Amino acid sequence: MTRGQDKVQPDWHKGLAILGGGLAGSEAALTAARLGLSVTLVDMKPGQRSPAHSQAYFAELVCSNSLKSKRPDTAQGLLKEELTSLGSSLIALAHDHALPAGGSLAVDRENFSAAVTQSLKDHPGIRILEERVEDLQPWLQAYAAVIVATGPLTSGPLYQNIQEMTGGEGLHFFDAVAPIVEADSIDREKSFFASRYDKGGPDYLNCPLTQEEYLAFRQALMEADKAAIQDFDAVYFKDCLPIEVLASRGEDTMRYGPLRPVGLIDPKTGKRPYACLQLRQEDKEAAMWSLVGCQTRLTFPEQRRVFGLIPALGQAHFLRYGVMHRNSFIQAPLVLKQGFQSRMEDRLFFAGQLSGLEGYVEAIASGHMAAIQASAHALGLTGEEGAAFLPPQETMMGALAAWVTQAPAQDYQPMNANFGLLPLDQLGQKIKKKERGTIRQARSAQAMQGVLARIRHFFMGEAAHD
Ligand SMILES: Cc1cc2nc3c(=O)[nH]c(=O)nc-3n(C[C@H](O)[C@H](O)[C@H](O)COP(=O)(O)OP(=O)(O)OC[C@H]3O[C@@H](n4cnc5c(N)ncnc54)[C@H](O)[C@@H]3O)c2cc1C
Structure with a gap:
């Protein structure tokens, strides 16, 4: 050859x-x-x-x-x-x-x-x-x-x-793409494996939030810097709303959407958390976990800061940031x-x-x-x-x-x-x-x-x- x-x-x-x-x-x-x-x-x-x-x-x-x-x-x-x-x-x-x-x-x-x-x-x-x-x-x-x-x-x-x-x-x-974080960087003391209503295996890594933590997270989402959005993007967003838009629609909108806690019991407290973010496995080695429902157009530094307010993600290392564009x-x-x-x-x-x-x-x-x-x-x-x-x-x-x-x-x-x-x-x-x-x-x-x-x-x- x-x-x-x-x-x-x-x-x-x-x-x-x-x-x-x-x-x-x-x-x-x-x-x-x-x-x-x-x-x-x-x-x-x-x-x-x-x-x-x-x-x-x-x-x-x-x-x-x-x-x-x-x-x-x-x-x-x-x-x-x-x-x-x-x-x-x-x-x-x-x-x-x-x-x-x-x-x-x-x-x-x-x-x-x-x-x-x-x-x-x-x-x-x-x-x-x-x-x-x-x-x-x-x-x-x-x-x-x-x-x-x-x-x-x-x-x-x-x-x-x-x-x-x-x-x-x-x-x-x-x-829209939600961010992905590295498995090793998720705080396992502040998260737990479970599927909603125990359906299927305990496949999701759940990140519970207290009321105070949830409200602080919501406030930060609404105030965070967003990446500039160009006209050509806008038409693609109507069916897939960024998490920060959901946050701005009402205090409980995220709690009835991607951060809903129903069907989940935190083994630490034995109770349903006030709100809960689920992480979904992205690869077969379980090295990558995506933040379910968190498609976002926050700037990359703001994604680190704001999602870092979720206790289990305080030290999270982002493998891929959320983006929204064609x-x-x-x-x-x-x-x-x-x-x-x-x-x-x-x-x-x-x-x-x-x-x-x-x-x-x-x-x-x-x-x-x-x-x-x-x-x-x-x-x-x-x-x-x-x-x-x-x-x-x-x-x-x-x-x-x-x-x-x-x-x-x-x-x-x-x-x-x-x-x-x-x-x-x-x-x-x-x-x-x-x-x-x-x-x-x-x-x-x-x-x-x-x-x-x-x-x-x-x-x-x-x-x-x-
Ligand atoms: C809005 C936006 C922001 C992004 N920001 C980042 C970022 O900050 N960091 C990062 O790592 N990645 C980013 N990406 C993702 C990706 O890394 C870039 O899109 C990157 O430029 C992709 O390189 P490419 O060569 O595939 O395409 P491009 O760099 O887009 O190059 C495509 C080329 O093809 C030409 N072309 C297109 N259609 C035709 C046609 N029909 N006939 C002839 N020529 C044509 C274009 O003029 C252009 O020169 C971003 C993507 C988008 C859309």
Whole structure:
């Protein structure tokens, strides 16, 4: 499986078409071009923009300017370290345009996106077409492989077209996500396992509140800072109200809604609590728990502060924050096989938020991996052969790639990088928390070395060392 020193002919149609020049599409274009593929990058910018995009540049950060933690003992930090080890262009440019932000990688958003745009324009293996894509077929017919990376705001005819291409039910749409917290950070002294009226097993982790605690929580919800909401969002909210809106509707509205205590007895008091928030298990290892009914548009720091007023969540570590916005994504476990490749059409790949991952760096990671897989396909490898270039599941990148194909298909939701996805964490308490970080990093570094060697061997003809 060695490609040696073959040069790809300068024929755009033998290479990749990448639809969407956001974080995923830009990383995909630069990655594939570096591997020697010719890349046609298509975006409707600058002539047309989605309601969330305001810049003319590619790789726009639509909201926060933070690419989250740099520390390699965090899931986000490890993900960035792995991307760096594979030579990610966008992570390198983010470091070039970093701002002081403690342990986080925050960037000067305009300079970062301008630098990415310049790199794309300067690369001789990349051509940029300004076009609003409405139909995938012409691209699939004309190019060796196509990556769709049009993001969470994909709408209109393209949205319909992807839905048709993925079997009608493939494209899911949701408008609200409740926060998810890490299991280890929930105070077990202040919570209890039970299902309402003891129906089924004791599957929920219940967080009781006294009247005083409930009223303080309600007040804080109403007063908290909310993320700016744009016109395009509003129409999606009528059937799925944020918790802070419920709070503002009346003192008892939440107690008759998501915080209702009926059917629950707190074993500590032997009584029904005044109010009770239920946490629902999110993954098979029970490492992640979502706050039932707490979809919210509070800002991320306010989510930490306000939900922290619930006694059991005083020290909660948020794995994913609640968000409310349009979010188009494919039901990846049904639509994709490994390597972000469509089950229905081998030339078709998905990347970014549309592929069912959540977050800036996750979009970059999926763009990087999809580019390698699509490039391998364009050069004649089968999906199984291309899988040799996928990071294994003990890496953060590999765990994300596995999530999109192996997660439960029912109620599939996009996922952030988090340690609950790593097989190591299935060992749970057996390994001390402090040692876990070191083990994760060492495993990841070793695995990434192997992946990089295989990529270089095939695409660049370098001698294999593993
Ligand atoms: C409002 C909002 C706020 C978010 N805030 C954050 C945050 O703070 N932190 C975080 O980590 N994640 C956030 N996310 C989630 C996610 O990380 C971002 O959406 C991220 O930008 C996804 O990257 P992407 O490459 O998949 O899509 P995008 O970055 O959205 O890129 C898609 C590109 O495709 C182009 N495009 C779209 N449709 C077409 C078409 N039909 N034809 C041609 N081109 C098209 C667009 O112009 C755009 O350039 C947010 C998402 C939204 C919607």
